[in-house]
Amino acid sequence: MKNLVVLTGAGISAESGISTFRDSGGLWEQYSIEDVATPEAWVKNPQLVTDFYNQRRKQLLEVEPNYGHIGLVELEKYFNVQIITQNVDNLHERAGSKNIIHLHGELIKVRSERFENIIYELKPENYEIKIGDKCEKGYQLRPHIVWFGEAVPMLEQAVKITEKADILVVIGTSLNVYPAASLVHYTRRDTPIYIIDPNSVAINNPNWYYIKKGASEGIKDLIEILKA
16 A cells, blocks of 8 residues: 555644644643743743643543544555644544654653653543652653654654655644654655645645645545545
């Protein structure tokens, strides 16, 4: 089967009801990104950061995958599908997708603030962490999120996958968030790239095809195109 690589961003999860900071003037549920999504914020006010991500997990428990997520599972019948997501939610997993790389971390996981490879997955019934919750080596647990200013550890693997793409699909991302946006430049010169986004993208490339719809409606069109 051909390799179908999918890059997803906030737009696909927004249809499930997950708010994004870029849609609200630099705020995320009324929080400034600088106050909750940087290493400096963690040092300055770990309680605020911890509370913020506890709220995000609570919100995640209240939403469901939409057809944008589910349609990608359907494509696994016809392609070797690999999803590279900028999103930290687990909606792709809950929809049933099997191969997922999270560039920016995972909301349902926490890790040691000292040892980044000590990672724990939280259960839905125990989604909150508190100041004082520590890893097995005695260090505070922090969100397993790649904050602004931190390295993106999964980027190298994502590049390798993108280089092997026979088809690249971009859903719900403006291609303005780096380094994730740079992935489109690692495809082979003749690789077709499908952009699903209701807004126009000012890029003129003969191998780029635009489906100007939201994720759920756009994935329906994409399935019909790729099955033809």
